[in-house]
Amino acid sequence: MSLVSATPSEIITGDSTSLAQLVIDVQQRRTSQRRCAPSLANRALEAVLAEDAGRLDPAHPDSIFTLEPRLAAGEGVPFLPRERLLTPAEQRTVIERFARAVATGQLTSGPAVARFEAALADFLGLPHAVATGSGTDALITALRAVGVSQGDEVIVPANSFAATENAVWACGATPVLADVDPVRHTLDPAQTQAVITSRTRAILPVHLYGRFADIPALVGLARRHGLSVVEDACQAIGVTGVGVHSDAAALSFNPYKNFGLTGKAGAVVTRDTELAARVRKLAYHGFDPEQKNVKDETFGLNTRIDNATAEVALGLMPRLTLNSYRRTFLAKRYLDCLGDLEPHGAAVLPAFVQDHSWHLFGLQVAAGREVRDAVRAHMRSLSRVETDIYYPVLTHHQQTPLHRKLFAHVSLPSTERLHSTVVHLPLHNNLSLAEQDRVIEALHAAFRATH
Numbered sequence: 001m002s003l004v005s006a007t008p009s010e011i012i013t014g015d016s017t018s019l020a021q022l023v024i025d026v027q028q029r030r031t032s033q034r035r036c037a038p039s040l041a042n043r044a045l046e047a048v049l050a051e052d053a054g055r056l057d058p059a060h061p062d063s064i065f066t067l068e069p070r071l072a073a074g075e076g077v078p079f080l081p082r083e084r085l086l087t088p089a090e091q092r093t094v095i096e097r098f099a100r101a102v103a104t105g106q107l108t109s110g111p112a113v114a115r116f117e118a119a120l121a122d123f124l125g126l127p128h129a130v131a132t133g134s135g136t137d138a139l140i141t142a143l144r145a146v147g148v149s150q151g152d153e154v155i156v157p158a159n160s161f162a163a164t165e166n167a168v169w170a171c172g173a174t175p176v177l178a179d180v181d182p183v184r185h186t187l188d189p190a191q192t193q194a195v196i197t198s199r200t201r202a203i204l205p206v207h208l209y210g211r212f213a214d215i216p217a218l219v220g221l222a223r224r225h226g227l228s229v230v231e232d233a234c235q236a237i238g239v240t241g242v243g244v245h246s247d248a249a250a251l252s253f254n255p256y257k258n259f260g261l262t263g264k265a266g267a268v269v270t271r272d273t274e275l276a277a278r279v280r281k282l283a284y285h286g287f288d289p290e291q292k293n294v295k296d297e298t299f300g301l302n303t304r305i306d307n308a309t310a311e312v313a314l315g316l317m318p319r320l321t322l323n324s325y326r327r328t329f330l331a332k333r334y335l336d337c338l339g340d341l342e343p344h345g346a347a348v349l350p351a352f353v354q355d356h357s358w359h360l361f362g363l364q365v366a367a368g369r370e371v372r373d374a375v376r377a378h379m380r381s382l383s384r385v386e387t388d389i390y391y392p393v394l395t396h397h398q399q400t401p402l403h404r405k406l407f408a409h410v411s412l413p414s415t416e417r418l419h420s421t422v423v424h425l426p427l428h429n430n431l432s433l434a435e436q437d438r439v440i441e442a443l444h445a446a447f448r449a450t451h
């Protein structure tokens with residue numbers, strides 16, 4: 001569906017498709033009568049829409065983007081400022097919610113856990129959410145729940161965070177690497193098919209940077225070969241389709257994520273009732289949830305989300321989709337302002353697609369690694385703008401003895417080409433327009449100096 005074809009009166013569900021559409025509508029000044037679906041995650045966005053939808057536009061005098069401090073001359077732009085991951089209002093909410101949990105003494109298990117899981121499932125439109133101690137543990141419990149065990153192989157991309165492969169190792173299985181689609185940066189179905197063996201048990205695609213992998217094709221492939229699919233959606237909360245086609249998806253709420261909390265946390269989301277029940281047991285010592293300390297599984301971790309963290313999550317959830325809107329708007333603004341770099345072939349920009357959470361904004365410096373590094377150095381030294389290469393070492397280039405033994409002869413041309421040219425620009429929930437302008441200016445100056 002074309003982004004400009006939807007009618008402006010549609011209900012905003014808060015998923016990535018609806019937010020991408022809202023960004024286009026705001027840019028085209030077509031926001032009247034827009035309303036959100038009634039979900040806790042939509043509360044702050046709904047409040048802005050009800051009061052004055054024009055505030056979603058930076059041009060509005062009371063815009064949600066102009067409430068931030070201005071940048072002083074010569075001030076730099078950090079890649080991810082830790083002290084600004086949460087707004088002052090969000091910080092106050094955290095303290096108030098945490099105090100509430102402390103006062104009850106219900107710090108580990110408690111009623112906020114089930115309430116948070118229900119709110120999360122409701123927002124995602126899925127029947128089950130099981131909240132865990134981290135995204136990594138969500139991946140481990142989901143893989144174990146679909147039956148991955150000792151001696152199995154699980155197909156993963158090589159360009160993800162180490163948690164993806166570590167979850168496979170933690171099950172006693174071996175990660176097998178497949179190359180990625182050069183546009184999405186996510187597992188290529190044909191390359192995935194090429195590495196299936198009799199030992200393959202599951203496929204673990206990663207929605208890298210927040211861009212949805214080709215899940216329908218990967219699930220089709222998996223079904224033909226009797227395999228399971230667990231999505232690593234740790235960077236992709238709210239992306240349309242997460243958890244809909246696969247066996248399960250793992251989310252992360254660590255402080256650096258789009259929906260970041262004040263510690264480590266994650267969740268497994270699924271449509272499968274039995275699988276959700278198995279994850280629940282595997283996340284708490286293998287116990288039968290109906291009986292105290294009675295085992296129903298041989299083994300389980302101790303990784304249910306803490307009640308105190310779930311309280312915090314419930315407190316922060318009302319801003320989830322407003323924050324996602326901000327990221328989506330800022331990503332579109334990067335694309336609009338950097339588009340002139342593309343026709344000359346100097347840069348390759350990501351497409352403004354509907355199935356993206358914009359966890360990271362990566363672009364390719366087409367001239368290769370050395371020019372990419374020179375661009376970054378120029379931005380840092382002349383403009384004090386920090387960029388990043390988020391995962392600096394690909395899985396098959398890690399140097400542990402086992403990595404060397406297993407992956408020495410692995411060649412992944414698309415993964416390697418993308419990795420040698422990618423640069424990540426600052427993009428977080430509270431990036432200001434002034435900061436973004438500084439990044440855009442610095443990138444243009446760096447391209448002029450290096451090309």
Ligand SMILES: Cc1ncc(COP(=O)(O)O)c(C=O)c1O
Pocket residue numbers: 134135136137160161163164206232234235251252253254264265266
């Ligand atoms: C792609 C990916 N997978 C897994 C994880 C692990 O999540 P967590 O840090 O919550 O364990 C992360 C985040 O760190 C991630 O970005």
